[in-house]
Amino acid sequence: MSYFQTPAIAYEGPKSKNPFSFKYYNPKEIVMGKTMAEQCRFAMSYWHTLTYMGNDPFGAATMYRPWDQTADVMEKAFHRVHAAFELMEKLQIPFFCFHDADIAPRAATLKETNERLDLVVDVMEEEMERTGIRCLWGTTNAFGDDRFVHGAGTSCNADVFAYAAAQIKKAMELTRQLGGANYVFWGGREGYETLLNTDTAFELDNLARLLWMAVDYAREIDFRGQLLIEPKPKEPTKHQYDFDAAAVLAFLRKYDLLEHFKLNIEANHATLAQHTFQHELNLCRINGVLGSVDANQGDPMLGWDTDQFPTNLYDTTLAMYEILLDGGFTKGGLNFDAKVRRGSFEEEDLFLAYIAGMDTFARGLKVAAALLTDGVLEDFKKERYQSYNIGIGRQIVEGRVGLRELEAYALEHGSGKNRSGRQEMLEMLLNQYIIETA
Amino acid sequence: MSYFQTPAIAYEGPKSKNPFSFKYYNPKEIVMGKTMAEQCRFAMSYWHTLTYMGNDPFGAATMYRPWDQTADVMEKAFHRVHAAFELMEKLQIPFFCFHDADIAPRAATLKETNERLDLVVDVMEEEMERTGIRCLWGTTNAFGDDRFVHGAGTSCNADVFAYAAAQIKKAMELTRQLGGANYVFWGGREGYETLLNTDTAFELDNLARLLWMAVDYAREIDFRGQLLIEPKPKEPTKHQYDFDAAAVLAFLRKYDLLEHFKLNIEANHATLAQHTFQHELNLCRINGVLGSVDANQGDPMLGWDTDQFPTNLYDTTLAMYEILLDGGFTKGGLNFDAKVRRGSFEEEDLFLAYIAGMDTFARGLKVAAALLTDGVLEDFKKERYQSYNIGIGRQIVEGRVGLRELEAYALEHGSGKNRSGRQEMLEMLLNQYIIETA
Amino acid sequence: MSYFQTPAIAYEGPKSKNPFSFKYYNPKEIVMGKTMAEQCRFAMSYWHTLTYMGNDPFGAATMYRPWDQTADVMEKAFHRVHAAFELMEKLQIPFFCFHDADIAPRAATLKETNERLDLVVDVMEEEMERTGIRCLWGTTNAFGDDRFVHGAGTSCNADVFAYAAAQIKKAMELTRQLGGANYVFWGGREGYETLLNTDTAFELDNLARLLWMAVDYAREIDFRGQLLIEPKPKEPTKHQYDFDAAAVLAFLRKYDLLEHFKLNIEANHATLAQHTFQHELNLCRINGVLGSVDANQGDPMLGWDTDQFPTNLYDTTLAMYEILLDGGFTKGGLNFDAKVRRGSFEEEDLFLAYIAGMDTFARGLKVAAALLTDGVLEDFKKERYQSYNIGIGRQIVEGRVGLRELEAYALEHGSGKNRSGRQEMLEMLLNQYIIETA
Amino acid sequence: MSYFQTPAIAYEGPKSKNPFSFKYYNPKEIVMGKTMAEQCRFAMSYWHTLTYMGNDPFGAATMYRPWDQTADVMEKAFHRVHAAFELMEKLQIPFFCFHDADIAPRAATLKETNERLDLVVDVMEEEMERTGIRCLWGTTNAFGDDRFVHGAGTSCNADVFAYAAAQIKKAMELTRQLGGANYVFWGGREGYETLLNTDTAFELDNLARLLWMAVDYAREIDFRGQLLIEPKPKEPTKHQYDFDAAAVLAFLRKYDLLEHFKLNIEANHATLAQHTFQHELNLCRINGVLGSVDANQGDPMLGWDTDQFPTNLYDTTLAMYEILLDGGFTKGGLNFDAKVRRGSFEEEDLFLAYIAGMDTFARGLKVAAALLTDGVLEDFKKERYQSYNIGIGRQIVEGRVGLRELEAYALEHGSGKNRSGRQEMLEMLLNQYIIETA
Secondary structure, X not given: OOOOOOOOOEEOOOOOXXXXXXXXXXXXXXXXXXXHHHHHOEEEEHHHHHHOOOOEOOEXXXXXXXXXXXXXXXXXXXXXXXXXXXXXXXXXXXXXXXXXXXXXXXXXXXXXXXXXXXXXXXXXXXXXXXXXXXXXXXXXXXXXXXXXXXXXXXXXXXXXXXXXXXXXXXXXXXXXXXXXXXXXXXXXXXXXXXXXXXXXXXXHHHHHHHHHHHHHHHHHOOOOOEXXXXXXXXXXXXXXOOOOHHXXXXXXXXXXXXXXXXXXXXXXXXXHOOOOHHHHHHHHHHOOOEEEEEOOEOOOOOEOOXXXXXXXXXXXXXXXXXXXXXXXXXXXXXXXXXXXXXXXXOHHHHHHHHHHHHHXXXXXXXXXXXXXXXXXXXXXXXXXXXXXXXXXXXXXXXXXXXXXXXXXHHHHHOOOOOOOOXXXXXXXXXXXXXXXXX | OOOOOOOOOEEOOOOOOOOOEEOOOOOOOEEOOEEHHHHHOEEEEHHHHHHOOOOEOOEOOOOOOHHHXXXXXXXXXXXXXXXXXXXXXXXXXXXXXXXXXXXXXXXXXXXXXXXXXXXXXXXXXXXXXXXXXXXXXXXXXXXXXXXXXXXXXXXXXXXXXXXXXXXXXXXXXXXXXXXXXXXXXXXXXXXXXXXXXXXXHHHHHHHHHHHHHHHHHHHHOOOOOXXXXXXXXXXXXXXXXXOOHHHHHHHHHHOOOHHHEEEEEXXXXXXXXXXXXXXXXXXXXXXXXXXXXXXXXXXXXXXXXXXXXXXXXXXHHHXXXXXXXXXXXXXXXXXXXXXXXXXXXXXXXXXXXXXXHHHHHHHHHHHHHHHHHHOHXXXXXXXXXXXXXXXXXXXXXXXXXXXXXXXXXXXHHOOOOOOOOOHHHHHHHHHHHHHHOO | OOOOOOOOOEEOXXXXXXXXXXXXXXXXXXXXXXXXXXXXOEEXXXXXXXXXXXXXXXXXXXXXXXXXXXXXHHHHHHHHHHHHHHHHHHHOOOEEEXXXXXXXXXXXXXXXXXXXXXXXXXXXXXXXXXXXXXEEEEEOOOOOOHXXXXXXXXXXOHHHHXXXXXXXXXXXXXXXXXXXXXXXEOOOOXXXXXXXXXXXXXXXXXXXXXXXXXXXXXXXXXXXXXXXXXXXXXXXXOEEOOOXXXXXXXXXXXXXXXXXXXXXXXXXXXXXXXXXXXXXXXXXXXXXXXXXXXXOEOOOXXXXXXXXXXXXHHHHHHHHXXXXXXXXXXXXXXXXXOOOOOOOOOHHHHHHHHHHHHHHHHHHHHHHHHHHHHOHHHHHHHHHOHHHOOXXXXXXXXXXXXXXXXXXXXXXXXXXXXXXXXXXXXXXXXHHHXXXXX | OOOXXXXXXXXXXXXXXXXXXXXXXXXXXXXXXXXXHHHHOEEEEHHHHHHOOOOEOOEOOOOOOHHHOOOOHXXXXXXXXXXXXXXXXXXXXXEEEEEHHHHOOOOOOHHHHHHHHHHHHHHHHHHHHHHOOEEEEEEOOOOOOHXXXXXXXXXXXXXXXXXXXXXXXXXXXXXXXXXXXXXXXXXXXXXXOOHHHOOHHHHHHHHHHHHHHHXXXXXXXXXXXXXXXOOOOOOOOXXXXXXXXXXXXXXXXXXXXXHHEEEEEEHHHHHHOOOOHHHHHHHHHHOXXXXXXXXXXXXXXXXXXXXXXXXXXXXHHHHHHHHHHOOOOOOOOEEEOOOOOOOOOOHHHHHHHHHHHHHHHHHHHHHHHHHHHHOHHXXXXXXXXXXXXXXXXXXXXXXXXXXXXXXXXHHHHOOOOXXXXXXXXXXXXXXXXXXXXX
């Protein structure tokens, strides 16, 4: 059975007028020593692709998918698996990401839910074997059910904490079974609605307790995937504890968890926290915690998570720049945590949206690689900080001077001459690379 | 010589119709075991009060102060000292805060600048002795001069780093001389304008080097004041490294500086980072780093630092609530890092603005004290988290269970029943306390 | 049958510790010549109160209401009517507002949907008769169904325009039948997602065509309620044409619709457009189009429509101030377009939230009335603009001078002396009134 | 005398590695029937280019320009004229824009200020004649001096109103003398700081009075330039009356000024009002009031007017798209209301920044022209709205049906089938055009 009439998408090059083709994503093309496919490690998000029906807070579903045309919830779940793999094959997407709740419907009891999960995961394994498609990461949904109304690991209700722990255990086992390269924690309800009723100190301690349990259990079952935390500042909660990369780093350091976790950076979460996507990736890179990426984009004029497919060349170029500076992905990848617009409700839009996202990142990869290969930015920076390679600068870096010595130096030398930072020139250079990179 | 025609301000009680009186700030009234004066530890900010003339990015000065009516820059500096102390005396403000650049004009050389500072500080000491007014904190201005165009401790120019270090050394010495209870670091240019030209890893390492030098020097000269870092997300730079309390905590932990620093939280900086004032205070409190407070407010509709005098009762109540929960100030205080509006350019406005700020915080203190004394919020919280005092909750807190045990528990017990968080009731309760507290 | 265990809510005065009582809302108390009930004209919103179940974009229902415990959709609709009136009676709410979609479920055909509406409206009429509760306004939901995915009056699909027109016709008839004092247009999908596919000129012309049809039809059926447009800047659409009051005024003037429409101002929509609630009310007042109010509040740190119950005393005071300056409501009222927080999922929270909103507005009314009666702000303004009552100011106002005469005047007189705007003093005065008003 | 060591900038094509060359701006190249120079009508802003010294609210000047190295204010003014024209010549900029306050320093009296202006304008005329460079628009600065602290046309002080009127008169005369194609009104202080002290109705009436005086005077002196209003939502005031294009349209319609004014849209002002640049241009175009453009950009993460040189290809492409749809500029042009970054303080940066802005707009022009010539977006839109060309759609547009007829239609036909809006496909198409346009 086929779920999509759209044929498989192939690379046709930048001049193609066929919307159903890749213009920039040429999977086998070598860029900085790896194929594009290896550099990008694209992943399909199960939730936005298979289960998002176009609902928004003010409106009902607009999308009617062939895999949903059955009343039997398990049958629907199996259809979704097959539809997912057909889509990935046709789009040449080598990875997928999932929450437990995406793949199998909740049942009345945890036990039954887990049984359902097992049934579906078996089918997923078959499809993975058939297609060679792999799991980038799995996670549990510990935010959607009403039980998590006051949080999961930070719930004021200890039974809810226990339930979340049980879900994590199962989801980690499933991720391990599917060979997932990472396991993600996104704490959608780990935060507060109002400080009037919240003991933040206690809740954060509990969150750390839960993460330590997960670390211990991963070790116990020999799960070798990377554990990842995904920051988001707010939505659905008023304030989420994992506000941004800095907040997560502060937390991980406080609770001695830094060696066990990396971060999963989402573009739209970055901008909701008033950071650029590049900023968050950069902060992770320089702290050695750049794990994986949720590749989407928000609208800078809108204050909620729009999860749009990424089509901004600046964002993808500068993101790939940081990723390449970090040595490229090892376990991580580019997961399209993105949904087609509510008005893009036709089957074709799923393809067109993934093409847009993949092409925009592929172009970003090439531009970033050209910038790095030519060294235009890195050479500029080297020159800019050169005063720290010699004289007083070198002494500062080597820790051989203190305030007293520096005062003596300043009294004698003043503060020297500054040079322009050349922001406008560099921005135009970036434009030229975006347009002209071959 | 007198600089102000306005007479000294006295407490007249909440029914007074005299704008030039305190309605709520009754310095000797006991609130939770201390006088209001001791609880609030109000401070005048030297810069906004003495040197702000009403300029903004689109407009020139509107304020013409008697202490500025001389062409001699040092004479002007001495006038400012006297005006400052007259104002503080008349307003019963027991503390002041200053940057070096506020009290004495920069000279052509560092040496001469330092000599000027010494001259002015001597006069300040005399005035402090005469009046009993004390120094809450001092700092250096390492952001205004063109030499700091690319940062101070994070400058790409090593000579600038040295110059900043020299300034800090001198400012710390002056603060020590004046008996300052704290020394503040606000890194107004420690950040970046564009990542295209910035090596963030190197700059942050350098910032840590500078702070360690300051720690060492404080020890060397036996400066016992608390070192404070003041977060701000942006402005003047596009991104400041000390973005918010979480970013500062991550930084301090990374560079092993946590035991040496606390934070100086500014209300308007909090909101520019999309946090409430209370949130930032709360985060500091639960991390043991609530040092001092810059008491002002921003406009939630405006995206820049308006530094308004604080007149919002919700903000002052909830701020004082956190401060009281933290045990009240020890070295810190409430520094009015606030300036009269550009349109409030008359002498009287300086008084009226300080009265507004002091009265609003005094009322906030009383309301917060009533909330705490009656226990209405804390009791609600205790009840809310009670499931962690017994059974599985207690086992979680005591670290006696892991994912495996919690799964077993959840399989047996489900997730229990949640209770409402009662946000609306608590918000109305807060209103009632704001209005009705005696 | 009773749906609520909570007993009826009575006024107990500001010292009451009973959460289930009004502290400030004393319906029969006279304020500025009318009872509080007449001044406030509170209304229950049918949708948030009866049909909101706690869902948000990341989570499922948390609220399980007794009136929803049936599978029969019409039976559920009838239960809702009875529950609604019980709640209003117990809370002393004299009005309600509704969308067609709130009161009766959509059926397969328009014809059948309309028949369902008729059945429910008959029951509503009975309840209105029984209780004396009235309809503040009705409207149609022309944004939720998938047919409105690209707009209703601004849809690119003419059949959808026709369908929206049919819905409006029916909803207006039902509102007339229920004696509704107003009929509201909120164009939740009247806007665009991207300009790349949108002909804004054509869509706005069509929107005007639709509104003119409504004006004509209201006249035809002798519907004497006020037609209202409710601005909102965005959400669900990226950009809504009725962005804010100014955008609506520009639209109404362009299409000669100004005499036929007033505005329904929602607090949270105002702040999403970066205006204060007071600003939008003020703009309506001075343009003679202040129709009615959706009384809620947003969170200034959040970029979406949180629709919280209004508990901010500043907002309610300044809102009531504008409403009183406008002469008080005639047809309009204070509709609580507000929902309990997702975590406030218990029955009691519905009562506590309405109490909070009603008490906060009642207090705002009293404070606003005191400010007006004492004249403290209006007298300040009169004094401030007095230069236009005499001399050159008067000549300007009377249109007797032009640039040439004013240049002659300025050459001779300069620009005179300005006086302080006294912002801080006025803000503190407002605080004093909020706390001290008897 | 020469003020710049940088030689004249020439077009070298997109592959050039010379930063001091145009890669995309080829002035004589024909694009859609006109030369690029005619399509773009680039203008230098006198203020940001000649008088901005790098100051910001937290820092002093960083730029030391050769034309400022004299203490004589008038000598400095003459130097500025010569420097301005040298820069424009070297950059091939055909227009300039100015405030009165930019070209000549204020004197003690209005009379003397006007005399100074006359002296400088005479020199400007000579330079214009020598070079062929023209004036795009002039304006007065009625916001910077302390007299305008409470507004100019909306001041509470009638003498200030008169003074502003006198300034406008003179500035309009000077603009006429210089052959200015437009005269601009930007009301930087026309708004309010707090509603507590403001009579908005009175102030807006006064603003209209002032604009009518300007209309009358323009007619009297036969000034044929276009009068323009420039919207901005805030900064320096908390709220500016000319908030955005919609607010200005509402104002112009209310006061019957619409036929006399068009709008000058600034990109950064648009985004501060939470609109895209394209949105504001689009709204002007469909209302027939697209006058001129202030070509700059803001930072979407920053809440103030950064006035950066425009380097975002999406913005310039979509802006030029609207301008071309409007038939191209007649009197208007692209004025770089942009300043080099504070850290770009070297002479070369002035050149590099203008090059960046001109190249980015030139590229935008070519991409927009290609999109229009190929018809890809316009054809998509035509197809999208085709249902209004026939049947019920046509009847709606022609005004031949009302609610009654449309209900009958809907009862019979339902709402038909919607088609996808194809947002993602169109966004990718835009990317392809940005990269591939020849």
